[in-house]
Amino acid sequence: MHPASASTPERRQAGLPETGLTSAYKAVDMVVWSGTGNTLRVAERLAEAARSRGAIAHVSSMPSGGTPRPTAGRLLGLLSPTHGFTATWPLVEAALTLPGVRGTDAFVLVTRGGMRIGNKTVAGFEGTAAYLPAALLALRGAHVCGVGAIDMPLNWTTVVPAFAAEDAAAIVARGDAQTDAFSECLLSGNRVFRGWPQLVVGALMLPLSLGYMLIARLVLAKTFFADEDCTSCGMCAAHCPHGAIRMMGRIRRPYWTYRCQNCMRCMSRCPTEAIQGGQGWLLLYILLISLPGAAILSSAILSTLEISASWIAGTIRLLSGYVWIVASVWLAYAILWLGLLVPGLRNVISRATFTRFYRRYRGPEPLRKAD
Numbered sequence: 001m002h003p004a005s006a007s008t009p010e011r012r013q014a015g016l017p018e019t020g021l022t023s024a025y026k027a028v029d030m031v032v033w034s035g036t037g038n039t040l041r042v043a044e045r046l047a048e049a050a051r052s053r054g055a056i057a058h059v060s061s062m063p064s065g066g067t068p069r070p071t072a073g074r075l076l077g078l079l080s081p082t083h084g085f086t087a088t089w090p091l092v093e094a095a096l097t098l099p100g101v102r103g104t105d106a107f108v109l110v111t112r113g114g115m116r117i118g119n120k121t122v123a124g125f126e127g128t129a130a131y132l133p134a135a136l137l138a139l140r141g142a143h144v145c146g147v148g149a150i151d152m153p154l155n156w157t158t159v160v161p162a163f164a165a166e167d168a169a170a171i172v173a174r175g176d177a178q179t180d181a182f183s184e185c186l187l188s189g190n191r192v193f194r195g196w197p198q199l200v201v202g203a204l205m206l207p208l209s210l211g212y213m214l215i216a217r218l219v220l221a222k223t224f225f226a227d228e229d230c231t232s233c234g235m236c237a238a239h240c241p242h243g244a245i246r247m248m249g250r251i252r253r254p255y256w257t258y259r260c261q262n263c264m265r266c267m268s269r270c271p272t273e274a275i276q277g278g279q280g281w282l283l284l285y286i287l288l289i290s291l292p293g294a295a296i297l298s299s300a301i302l303s304t305l306e307i308s309a310s311w312i313a314g315t316i317r318l319l320s321g322y323v324w325i326v327a328s329v330w331l332a333y334a335i336l337w338l339g340l341l342v343p344g345l346r347n348v349i350s351r352a353t354f355t356r357f358y359r360r361y362r363g364p365e366p367l368r369k370a371d
């Protein structure tokens with residue numbers, strides 16, 4: 001039964017209120033992953049729209065927030081930013097593991113990095129970010145009734161500086177309007193599937209997106225460091241949603257582990273703007289990755305094990321490449337991190353980045369705090 005089309009006896013049987021409810025759903029449960037607060041704002045705006053229509057709305061943040069309990073007549077929403085033209089790991093994980101999905105009406109909404117060029121707001125590009133988790137939900141038996149993308153300010157401040165406050169506000173205003181249009185459709189009981197052209201292009205770019213998911217994150221996590229302005233306050237570690245930052249050493253400096261999802265919250269919240277993303281380090285990693293370490297490793301394994309089957313040899317070469325990337329980047333990061341503890345050397349290393357000159361993105365005004 002679709003709640004919008006339920007008759008009064010059907011509503012009563014399903015436990016839906018008989019009057020005062022103009023939403024097609026009695027309850028809207030949203031599970032959100034958000035680095036700098038853009039996606040959280042979208043979720044809260046949608047929740048407010050649901051409440052104003054008489055529904056119960058709940059927003060919980062991944063990974064710490066509680067798992068919503070399935071109720072009759074509820075709508076489940078999964079929300080996350082776009083990373084690398086596709087879905088983030090936390091969103092994919094939620095689509096694969098969230099309990100109580102079968103038979104539930106569900107939607108997926110992602111935010112993407114909108115930009116300002118002159119006085120025009122240019123849309124971001126979500127690629128497969130929304131349809132990939134939507135397909136996973138559908139395979140698990142959910143009735144997917146909404147898929148969309150909302151433009152919010154681009155927060156990737158290891159790559160580009162943040163926008164000036166008035167430009168960010170203009171993008172947020174556009175995002176708010178897009179959120180209102182999406183929620184209006186959805187809460188009226190209509191199906192809303194947006195972004196087909198982006199999906200087609202995103203599908204063609206899937207190898208690039210998968211490369212980002214599998215490899216780039218391992219490398220990007222190891223470009224973060226704290227420069228000489230770090231006061232060892234530990235805010236970055238305390239606010240990291242995945243506990244990916246460890247305060248290490250006698251003078252307690254942040255160290256980024258592989259749990260880092262590149263959400264940018266640490267850079268956004270650091271009170272002294274001491275957190276940098278090292279482009280110089282990235283070049284070093286690319287250089288290391290291009291060395292023939294993986295080829296040497298795989299031929300050593302193949303000759304020791306005397307393997308002739310081509311598919312096993314291919315798999316070993318692939319795995320050797322992966323091991324080489326992880327091991328060489330990890331080692332180089334450890335050496336650089338130790339170098340940052342040496343005063344003179346620290347100044348040289350911490351200048352190998354453009355982010356020292358970049359404006360930080362602080363995120364939009366939160367509407368209400370999620371659990």
Ligand SMILES: Cc1cc2nc3c(=O)[nH]c(=O)nc-3n(C[C@H](O)[C@H](O)[C@H](O)COP(=O)(O)O)c2cc1C
Nearest residue numbers: 035036037038039081082084085112113124125155
């Ligand atoms: C690592 C990273 C990759 C991103 N990749 C994309 C992308 O492929 N396409 C896009 O439109 N925006 C991209 N963005 C921008 C974010 O999706 C956008 O700013 C989002 O609203 C951030 O939401 P949040 O504050 O909830 O984390 C990326 C941001 C980061 C940090």
